[in-house]
Amino acid sequence: MIPAQVTAPDxxxxxxxxxxxxxxxxxxxxxxLRRPERIALPTLAGGLVVAxxxxxxxxxxGQAATYxxxxxxxxxxxxxxxxxxxxxxxxxxxxxxFVVAIYARGNFGSEPDGAESRQPMVFWTLLLGLAxxxxxVFLAQDLFSxxxxxxxxxxxxxxxxxxxxxxxxxxxxxxxxxxxxxGSVLYLIGVALxxxxxxxxxxxxxxxxxxxxxxxxxxxxLMIAGLMxxxxxxxxxxxxxxxxxxxxxxxxxxxxxxxxxxxxFLILRLWFDVAPQPQPAIAGTMLAALGAVSILVCSVxxxxxxxxxxxxxxxxxxxxxxxxxxxxLVMGSEAAVPWASIGxxxxxxxxxxxxxxxxxxxxxxxxxxxxxxxxxxDDLGGAAQAVPISLAAFALAGLSLMGxxxxxxxxxxxxxxxxxxxxxxxxxxxxxLAGGLLAAGYVFRVxxxxxxxxxxxxPPRNAVARxxxxxxxxxxxxxxxxxxxxxxxxxxxxxxxxxxx
Amino acid sequence: xNAPTLYGLCAAALVGIGLFGLILxxxxxxxxxxxxxxxxxxxLFFGVAARRGAGAGFAxxxxxxxxxxxxxxxxxxxxxxxxxxxxxxxxxGVATMDSRPxxxxxxxx
Amino acid sequence: xxxxxxxVLVVLILMAAVWTILVRDRRDAVIAFIVLGLxxxxxxxxxxxxxxxxxxxxxxxxATGLVLLRxxxxxxxxxxxxxxxxxxxxxxxxxLSALAAAGLAAVVLHPPVPYPSLAALAAENIHTVGLGNPVxxxxxxxxxxxxxxxxxxxxLALIGVWALTPDAFWGGAPGSLRARHASGALDLLARVLPxxxxxxxxxxxxxxxxxxxxxxxxxTVLAAMWLLVMMAGLRDPPGISLKLLRRLVVxxxxxxxxxGFAGIWMSGWFLSYPPDYAKPIIVAVxxxxxxxxxxxxxxxxxxxxxxxxxx
Numbered sequence: 054m055i056p057a058q059v060t061a062p063d064x065x066x067x068x069x070x071x072x073x074x075x076x077x078x079x080x081x082x083x084x085x086l087r088r089p090e091r092i093a094l095p096t097l098a099g100g101l102v103v104a105x106x107x108x109x110x111x112x113x114x115g116q117a118a119t120y121x122x123x124x125x126x127x128x129x130x131x132x133x134x135x136x137x138x139x140x141x142x143x144x145x146x147x148x149x150x151f152v153v154a155i156y157a158r159g160n161f162g163s164e165p166d167g168a169e170s171r172q173p174m175v176f177w178t179l180l181l182g183l184a185x186x187x188x189x190v191f192l193a194q195d196l197f198s199x200x201x202x203x204x205x206x207x208x209x210x211x212x213x214x215x216x217x218x219x220x221x222x223x224x225x226x227x228x229x230x231x232x233x234x235x236g237s238v239l240y241l242i243g244v245a246l247x248x249x250x251x252x253x254x255x256x257x258x259x260x261x262x263x264x265x266x267x268x269x270x271x272x273x274x275l276m277i278a279g280l281m282x283x284x285x286x287x288x289x290x291x292x293x294x295x296x297x298x299x300x301x302x303x304x305x306x307x308x309x310x311x312x313x314x315x316x317x318f319l320i321l322r323l324w325f326d327v328a329p330q331p332q333p334a335i336a337g338t339m340l341a342a343l344g345a346v347s348i349l350v351c352s353v354x355x356x357x358x359x360x361x362x363x364x365x366x367x368x369x370x371x372x373x374x375x376x377x378x379x380x381x382l383v384m385g386s387e388a389a390v391p392w393a394s395i396g397x398x399x400x401x402x403x404x405x406x407x408x409x410x411x412x413x414x415x416x417x418x419x420x421x422x423x424x425x426x427x428x429x430x431d432d433l434g435g436a437a438q439a440v441p442i443s444l445a446a447f448a449l450a451g452l453s454l455m456g457x458x459x460x461x462x463x464x465x466x467x468x469x470x471x472x473x474x475x476x477x478x479x480x481x482x483x484x485x486l487a488g489g490l491l492a493a494g495y496v497f498r499v500x501x502x503x504x505x506x507x508x509x510x511x512p513p514r515n516a517v518a519r520x521x522x523x524x525x526x527x528x529x530x531x532x533x534x535x536x537x538x539x540x541x542x543x544x545x546x547x548x549x550x551x552x553x554x
Numbered sequence: 555x556n557a558p559t560l561y562g563l564c565a566a567a568l569v570g571i572g573l574f575g576l577i578l579x580x581x582x583x584x585x586x587x588x589x590x591x592x593x594x595x596x597x598l599f600f601g602v603a604a605r606r607g608a609g610a611g612f613a614x615x616x617x618x619x620x621x622x623x624x625x626x627x628x629x630x631x632x633x634x635x636x637x638x639x640x641x642x643x644x645x646x647g648v649a650t651m652d653s654r655p656x657x658x659x660x661x662x663x
Numbered sequence: 664x665x666x667x668x669x670x671v672l673v674v675l676i677l678m679a680a681v682w683t684i685l686v687r688d689r690r691d692a693v694i695a696f697i698v699l700g701l702x703x704x705x706x707x708x709x710x711x712x713x714x715x716x717x718x719x720x721x722x723x724x725x726a727t728g729l730v731l732l733r734x735x736x737x738x739x740x741x742x743x744x745x746x747x748x749x750x751x752x753x754x755x756x757x758x759l760s761a762l763a764a765a766g767l768a769a770v771v772l773h774p775p776v777p778y779p780s781l782a783a784l785a786a787e788n789i790h791t792v793g794l795g796n797p798v799x800x801x802x803x804x805x806x807x808x809x810x811x812x813x814x815x816x817x818x819l820a821l822i823g824v825w826a827l828t829p830d831a832f833w834g835g836a837p838g839s840l841r842a843r844h845a846s847g848a849l850d851l852l853a854r855v856l857p858x859x860x861x862x863x864x865x866x867x868x869x870x871x872x873x874x875x876x877x878x879x880x881x882x883t884v885l886a887a888m889w890l891l892v893m894m895a896g897l898r899d900p901p902g903i904s905l906k907l908l909r910r911l912v913v914x915x916x917x918x919x920x921x922x923g924f925a926g927i928w929m930s931g932w933f934l935s936y937p938p939d940y941a942k943p944i945i946v947a948v949x950x951x952x953x954x955x956x957x958x959x960x961x962x963x964x965x966x967x968x969x970x971x972x973x974x
Binding site for chain 2: 665666669670673677680681683684689691693694696699700704705707709711712713714715718719722723727730731733734735737738746747749752753755756757759760761763764765767771772774778779780781782785797798800801802805806809810812816817820823824827860869877879883909920939960964967
């Protein structure tokens with residue numbers, strides 16, 4: 054317990070990942086700038102560099118990077134840890150945040166007299182808040198610190214939804230806040246019960262001592278229920294479409310790509326690292342069943358949407374449903390450990406490729422709406438001529454959602470299909486295929502309408518910034534590049550799994 | 555039955571009552587109050603763990619106590635943000651989440 | 664015998680809780696909630712958690728209650744509460760809640776033996792930070808990450824509240840907190856109490872290193888004094904873009920993060936303290952935090968700007 058006098062250099066990067074955005078947001082708060090992106094963009098670039106170095110170091114050393122805050126050892130102190138999965142996710146988050154920031158440069162009008170104004174200040178500080186929050190969720194190893202991280206996430210995300218200030222967005226923000234708070238408090242009850250049962254909240258320590266008794270089951274049940282609400286799993290998904298559709302485009306991109314994935318990541322951690330092995334199969338099947346309903350119901354709802362952003366938001370709920378299919382696929386597999394199974398890799402790849410694809414889609418939707426002056430799908434005629442790059446990005450991103458080659462989503466869904474067939478979960482295989490068909494439906498609907506002739510007497514289109522279009526395309530390109538990954542379990546994701554080295 | 559166990563049962567009841575209010579009430583302000591009630595119950599669970607974990611010269615395990623202090627402040631911040639949203643919705647003339655759209659409430663004189 | 668006291672407290676608390684949920688008028692619900700908070704402070708005393716009792720009274724009952732009361736004042740007293748859901752939903756909700764409560768009660772009634780605790784570990788290491796109050800040791804040493812992140816949460820909450828300012832009012836001051844009816848008693852309190860409040864706040868922070876107390880308790884008392892002064896109309900709420908205000912908000916977290924990074928250089932880890940200087944450093948960080956907490960809490964109660972900025 055006595056603090057050691059040695060600093061682990063790679064561990065120090067984990068501290069920077071958490072606190073670089075926090076320092077930057079405090080700086081913006083106190084300086085009152087007209088263009089806060091002057092501070093935010095370099096910070097997010099720095100965050101990207103830090104995340105990439107961490108990811109490379111973890112891959113190179115084959116071991117997780119660990120940092121003991123204050124030098125205190127668990128269970129008294131708090132640990133940060135980047136295993137293969139965490140390192141991949143912080144790199145993903147850092148890249149998406151950076152590209153979204155490039156897109157959002159100059160998006161929010163500034164006062165001519167050089168004073169700070171509301172929308173830029175709020176947007177950039179909260180974006181940095183999201184960066185700190187996401188990195189904390191992916192790196193912290195203590196269940197209560199994760200609770201604080203979830204609150205950081207909620208308080209950064211909710212005001213972004215109502216940034217524009219209109220009535221609908223205010224209502225959506227309040228509904229989001231109430232769902233998020235309900236989820237947090239359920240999670241916290243679970244934390245209290247776990248502490249009462251085991252006297253520690255450190256994930257690695259819990260991994261070794263959890264037993265399958267009533268307190269643990271109730272605690273984990275409550276925590277997972279709360280996290281389900283935050284991840285918008287059916288039937289707790291009602292808050293997401295209006296919230297993600299009402300936020301400004303760069304915020305929607307981050308919300309759908311990253312914020313909604315963090316609770317799912319925590320469910321993975323709880324399921325595989327905290328829950329006593331073996332987990333009850335029925336629970337995994339129930340989660341997968343809810344995921345399947347999410348996929349089917351929300352894909353159909355996406356087909357029926359009149360507005361582009363709402364369609365993309367319903368698509369998010371559907372694609373997040375795929376993630377929950379992972380549990381029976383991994384548990385039923387013949388792999389020695391969960392992370393060696395193809396279902397695990399498929400699920401993580403789905404998470405990452407959807408993040409890039411959905412971010413690209415929302416940004417493209419933002420540019421399309423900006424060019425056309427509205428986002429009614431039926432009246433999108435002429436968008437293909439107005440913003441061809443954005444539409445191309447939208448289509449490429451759509452490939453990933455549909456699960457068509459060469460996109461990352463294709464590889465992910467093939468892995469999940471393989472796992473489903475291998476574990477004889479035929480209903481999951483059918484759901485995956487059906488979801489892909491429905492996704493094709495709603496993506497092609499938009500593309501089709503965009504290539505139509507513009508309506509007579511339509512208002513002139515607005516210009517959009519070239520840099521923004523390129524940003525959108527780059528995200529879709531990453532989603533595509535992920536399609537070149539081999540169709541087998543990744544060794545990288547297995548680094549550091551299964552307990553502290 | 556000792557004091558901590560009694561308070562533990564009280565905590566369970568608070569969580570139940572708060573959950574009932576959270577589901578029952580349609581208006582956001584009452585939901586926020588119910589959320590705070592569930593929060594109080596949750597903190598009390600930590601408190602029971604603290605008292606039961608007394609030892610080493612302390613009257614209670616300090617770790618859960620610290621967690622509760624952090625939690626109380628977070629709950630207050632959440633309430634403040636929620637209330638600000640509710641009042642802003644009022645000014646924007648928005649009906650609350652589940653009631654029918656109505657003309658804007660007048661602010662009290 | 665003492666269990667009788669606890670039993671009475673529990674009965675009162677449950678009565679207040681049920682009243683909070685079931686009463687029609689929302690102002691009555693808030694008042695019942697404040698009463699619940701004060702009763703809970705007594706419970707924390709019975710559980711020998713004095714720091715928590717102080718925080719619950721100050722923040723949980725006091726500050727939260729204040730925010731809710733101000734909300735009630737601005738919403739119509741008798742408005743369309745919205746129809747309560749039908750009896751089917753009510754029964755289902757009741758069953759679900761009862762099930763949850765029963766499950767939790769079952770867990771409470773079967774604690775593990777021996778009961779796990781971190782008290783021993785906390786006691787072993789407390790000499791390295793030189794503090795007498797173990798809760799402060801947890802908050803500012805062992806689990807300082809949580810406390811630091813929580814400060815960021817507070818700043819984000821403040822930005823979230825300010826984000827609801829209409830664009831034209833950005834930089835202006837929150838609406839006047841002045842009480843509607845001039846009251847001699849309020850005026851007297853606002854003139855007489857603040858100096859004592861400041862003293863109490865300093866005492867709570869200074870003493871919190873070795874005895875119950877600490878930054879949140881001291882900060883809330885300070886915030887309460889500031890709010891009192893504003894409510895009596897002796898001072899106006901400040902404009903939200905005021906330089907001094909922004910600096911005060913950021914001061915505490917900034918000092919905390921700076922000390923954290925300094926810890927790497929001084930004793931090898933982020934947020935670690937050199938053994939001989941731990942206590943003075945911690946008290947200094949607490950002093951900085953108290954100022955920021957006071958300002959943030961006061962501003963969270965005051966709300967978003969409600970008038971155009973003064974040029």
